[in-house]
Amino acid sequence: MGKPTAINNVETLCNVPTIIEKGGDWYSKIGSPNAPGTKLFCISGHVNKPGVYEIPMELTLRELIDNYGGGVKGKFKAVLPGGVSSSLLTDLDVKLDYKSVAEAGSMLGSASVIVINGDSSIVDVTKNSMEFFVHESCGQCTPCREGTRTANAIIGRFANGEGREEELEILLELGDVMYDTSRCGLGQAAMNITTSAIKMFRDEFMQRVKN
Structure with missing residues (x-):
């Protein structure tokens, strides 16, 4: 100021x-x-x-x-x-x-x-982190409240071996939206681990895609 x-x-x-x-x-x-x-x-x-x-x-x-x-x-x-x-x-x-x-x-x-x-699954690490953000979101702004829940549901499907490849792009786009529109730092940063995990360890997510 x-x-x-x-x-x-x-x-x-x-x-x-x-x-x-x-x-x-x-x-x-x-x-x-x-x-x-x-x-x-x-x-x-x-x-x-x-x-x-x-x-x-x-x-x-x-x-x-x-x-x-x-x-x-x-x-x-x-x-x-x-x-x-x-x-x-x-x-x-x-x-x-x-x-x-x-x-x-x-x-x-x-x-x-x-x-x-190396013994850890990046998908599981990401899922655990997103559960934290769902719990910590105050729910005041829609991008964070709904974004964390949506991301958690999608990552959960990958964790259970039921993910779809196109959902990875949805997560990346969701990360951009939440960063641009969330009211506070929690929502703006909530997708950092997810987007970086997809970009760096995409193969681990692909191994959890439903056949």
């Missing part, structure tokens, strides 16, 4: 005393020029040491997973760098700052990193 704004975010407020004590120049030397300072990363999924780690915003996904998460359990398949609202990535050498993750085609969001291994 062009005016000073108070950001009452716990993570932000926790940084304030140290910055006051040691100065902004000291803080800006941590991390990268694109994203100075540290961030709390919650890493979960198929890793050996899930947890919350405070690290400089200059490390890569690979360094976070290997050096802090204890490595992947099994063979790496994909990762959600910003929770289920973000798009899937397969490149582990992406730096963990907002700009780099966005340029890679996803978003860092709250830095809730979810690692997926």
Whole structure:
């Protein structure tokens, strides 16, 4: 709005005393020029040491997973760098700052990193995520309320081996509509995992097409 704004975010407020004590120049030397300072990363999924780690915003996904998460359990398949609202990535050498993750085609969001291994079905992961969005939608706007339900029903058919190939295009189109017309960030981001899953792992969906 062009005016000073108070950001009452716990993570932000926790940084304030140290910055006051040691100065902004000291803080800006941590991390990268694109994203100075540290961030709390919650890493979960198929890793050996899930947890919350405070690290400089200059490390890569690979360094976070290997050096802090204890490595992947099994063979790496994909990762959600910003929770289920973000798009899937397969490149582990992406730096963990907002700009780099966005340029890679996803978003860092709250830095809730979810690692997926090769034993997991992307279709099932997508179905589980969409069930979350159906539950979390407040129902106030039609695109999100009806869009999440429709997407969940379609993905459910694929999960049960009864999907139709043309429904993949419907899901991609639905993702565009929800992004453009939903009233809040939840609806706008709800289809990110689905659309990225179809684009990157279309073969897994095709294996669930009804013959």
